[in-house]
Amino acid sequence: MVAREKLSRLKEKFGTAIQRADLPGAGRLFVFVEPAALKAICQHVFRDLDARYIISIGADDRPFSGKFMVAHNFAFDKESLLTSIATYLPADNPKVDSISDVVPAANWAEREIHDLIGIEPVGHRYLKRLVLPDGWPDGVHPLRKDFAWNQVPEGYDDTREFKFDEPPEGCTVVPFGPFHPTLDEPAHFRLYIEGEMVRGCEYRGFMVHRGIEKLAESVLTYNDIPMMAERICGICGCVHNVAYAQAVESAAAIKPPPRAEYIRTIMLEIERLHSHLLWVGLACHIVGFDTLFMQSWRIREPIMWIAEKISGNRKTYALCVIGGVRWDITPEVKDELRKLLDKLEAEWTPVVAAVSKDKNIQKRTRGVGIADRALVKNMGLVGPVARSAGVDIDCRRDHPYAAYDRLDFEVITEGGCDVWSRVLVRAKEVFESIKIIRQCLEKMEDGPLQLTIKDELPVGRLGLSSVEAPRGESHHFVITGENNRPRRWRVRAPTYQNLQGIPAMIKDQQLADMTISLGSIDPCFSCTDRMETIDLKSGVTKVWTQEELLKLTRTKKT
Amino acid sequence: MSVLSKLKEAVICLKAGRVTLPYPAQAQPVPEKFRGRPIFDAAKCTGCGGCANNCPAREILLFDLCQEIRILQYLGRRCAYCGRCADVCPEKAITMSHEFETGTNSIGDIQQRVELFMSTCQRCGRCFKEPSTLEQLKLKGYRVDDVAHERWVFRSKSYLETEPVVDDIKIEMD
Numbered sequence A: 001m002v003a004r005e006k007l008s009r010l011k012e013k014f015g016t017a018i019q020r021a022d023l024p025g026a027g028r029l030f031v032f033v034e035p036a037a038l039k040a041i042c043q044h045v046f047r048d049l050d051a052r053y054i055i056s057i058g059a060d061d062r063p064f065s066g067k068f069m070v071a072h073n074f075a076f077d078k079e080s081l082l083t084s085i086a087t088y089l090p091a092d093n094p095k096v097d098s099i100s101d102v103v104p105a106a107n108w109a110e111r112e113i114h115d116l117i118g119i120e121p122v123g124h125r126y127l128k129r130l131v132l133p134d135g136w137p138d139g140v141h142p143l144r145k146d147f148a149w150n151q152v153p154e155g156y157d158d159t160r161e162f163k164f165d166e167p168p169e170g171c172t173v174v175p176f177g178p179f180h181p182t183l184d185e186p187a188h189f190r191l192y193i194e195g196e197m198v199r200g201c202e203y204r205g206f207m208v209h210r211g212i213e214k215l216a217e218s219v220l221t222y223n224d225i226p227m228m229a230e231r232i233c234g235i236c237g238c239v240h241n242v243a244y245a246q247a248v249e250s251a252a253a254i255k256p257p258p259r260a261e262y263i264r265t266i267m268l269e270i271e272r273l274h275s276h277l278l279w280v281g282l283a284c285h286i287v288g289f290d291t292l293f294m295q296s297w298r299i300r301e302p303i304m305w306i307a308e309k310i311s312g313n314r315k316t317y318a319l320c321v322i323g324g325v326r327w328d329i330t331p332e333v334k335d336e337l338r339k340l341l342d343k344l345e346a347e348w349t350p351v352v353a354a355v356s357k358d359k360n361i362q363k364r365t366r367g368v369g370i371a372d373r374a375l376v377k378n379m380g381l382v383g384p385v386a387r388s389a390g391v392d393i394d395c396r397r398d399h400p401y402a403a404y405d406r407l408d409f410e411v412i413t414e415g416g417c418d419v420w421s422r423v424l425v426r427a428k429e430v431f432e433s434i435k436i437i438r439q440c441l442e443k444m445e446d447g448p449l450q451l452t453i454k455d456e457l458p459v460g461r462l463g464l465s466s467v468e469a470p471r472g473e474s475h476h477f478v479i480t481g482e483n484n485r486p487r488r489w490r491v492r493a494p495t496y497q498n499l500q501g502i503p504a505m506i507k508d509q510q511l512a513d514m515t516i517s518l519g520s521i522d523p524c525f526s527c528t529d530r531m532e533t534i535d536l537k538s539g540v541t542k543v544w545t546q547e548e549l550l551k552l553t554r555t556k557k558t
Numbered sequence B: 001m002s003v004l005s006k007l008k009e010a011v012i013c014l015k016a017g018r019v020t021l022p023y024p025a026q027a028q029p030v031p032e033k034f035r036g037r038p039i040f041d042a043a044k045c046t047g048c049g050g051c052a053n054n055c056p057a058r059e060i061l062l063f064d065l066c067q068e069i070r071i072l073q074y075l076g077r078r079c080a081y082c083g084r085c086a087d088v089c090p091e092k093a094i095t096m097s098h099e100f101e102t103g104t105n106s107i108g109d110i111q112q113r114v115e116l117f118m119s120t121c122q123r124c125g126r127c128f129k130e131p132s133t134l135e136q137l138k139l140k141g142y143r144v145d146d147v148a149h150e151r152w153v154f155r156s157k158s159y160l161e162t163e164p165v166v167d168d169i170k171i172e173m174d
């Protein structure tokens, strides 16, 4: 077993610094180590054993063990192993050695632990505030258990301003944000510009941090959380829904029935289809190629309708509960889905054929937003960004979940490291998704949709789950708890890592390429809140107010 | 080469024709299973409290005005239309309707309030048949959610004070 072999290698090298280990099943390894050895062990795992960094988690475990906990998660993609290297820290003045100088990708995660849990990563070179808002008082950590979910901290100062860094000599600051049309959350970049060239940037985001993790561990219950998890992302919601359910299932050793696994797979692939088509369209839109934007969205729309037919909503599928799924795929929907896939394939093939030869779009995207293998490794970049750099990772194949172990598909990689390669990867992955859904429809067996859970879930167990979202790996970490809810739930969306690669991807390139470089990792679009109509006869333009629009939607009369 | 791809792209567009709907004047019809605004049927509801306990958005408040009357209030503010309430309701008193254009200037339009006659019910929770242990009623007994401020109160009581608990609730009686 791979986990056992890795563990014995660690034991050989670090001896008694490895305090205990847990091998709950295939593909998972939890190692509990001495705090003093944490950094060296992580370095060994990341550099010598060449694991991929996923995320770091901090948890307030004081009510249970009297200690704080920090865990660094790594993946051995070739060997299908997810591992967590955890350590416990004393309750007062918790400190841990920072690993971000040996694992640069841990930069944000450690700052987040510092902000939210109040564990100091000693030796972190840039321990600036990351998640908490500007006015939040120092020394108050909202994810600690003694901080109530609805508490307003004393000394919140609305007037306090964030201190930005000084730009390098000779550079002008160009603000980019706080809202950007291609990002699904408000984000603020301060770009350091020299002439037309971007020389660096500072990022301030987390403006819509909603505290879902805190809600989950203090208010919601196990089966409430999937519906909230889904709302983490407007595009890949189902991914979070499934990833959360799987993390709890892996902690509690629950196996959903096979039919449920197939349905999860189908819904995840339906989501990938709509997301890829949406993104290819948006990427074209950003570079000014609106024709394809329109066409790809037109081709996408029937996918939304079928999702609505299966689940009751075009985007929020509300699919999972612990131990299964809520919606079935009826024979009638099955036929319709098959037809839809045929049509989709027939429509998407000429689009890909036309676009892959189109020089205009290539001029805007080739050699832009470069993320090479080294950057992917160091910043832990995932998904199409990694695959466009020839890094052959895909959780569906590497850490199979749902029904992916029973399906046959290819992982698309390209070698260009640029935005163009990302377009190709995502455009081609559409065909793989179609293939996957077809196989699922073929192989899906009859049976129950949900496992009946008769006992309360075990307490204090750790669970990991990685799900390949359209834009990269979504990773969920759960510690099960009392009162029908988890003690700690940590979500790492793919953008969390991919965004950290942006400063390197935009450095020393034209300011004009900023939007597409940024758009190439994770775009989304906000809707406008007003409508304009033009009377074709008179040519008179009328801008509708919000009230008029509301009235129109309700009465359908102008 | 590029001219050829431009031509191909033009063909794709021409073939597609016009597909946009004149929304909001006309909307795409929704499928049978569509999950829109939940509608509560006062005649079927027994006041077991299962929906309120399993609503992820904590949209459903329960307030025991006195031994005989329980108020169930659906806030309609942040409902996720997830349909969990309809799933768990043992009496099938909640239907997920096809209404989705629920934007309004006055929230009263979409709020629902059910006044339930509970007789000698002690709110022991046995009327709610949980689908699994994960849906079990954690708050059994009398519930005193803050209807005035539209907030859940994460507590319940095993007995009711003889004095009215809060006086800011008025029941409209005809």
Ligand code: SF4
Pocket (backbone or CB within 6 Å): B038, B054, B055, B056, B057, B058, B059, B060, B078, B079, B080, B081, B082, B083, B084, B085, B086
């Ligand atoms: S649909 Fe979901 S969010 Fe809305 S009231 Fe029912 S359970 Fe709550």
Ligand code: SF4
Pocket (backbone or CB within 6 Å): B040, B044, B045, B046, B047, B048, B049, B050, B051, B052, B072, B088, B089, B090, B091, B092, B093, B094
């Ligand atoms: S679950 Fe059904 S019966 Fe029980 S309170 Fe809610 S609507 Fe009424």
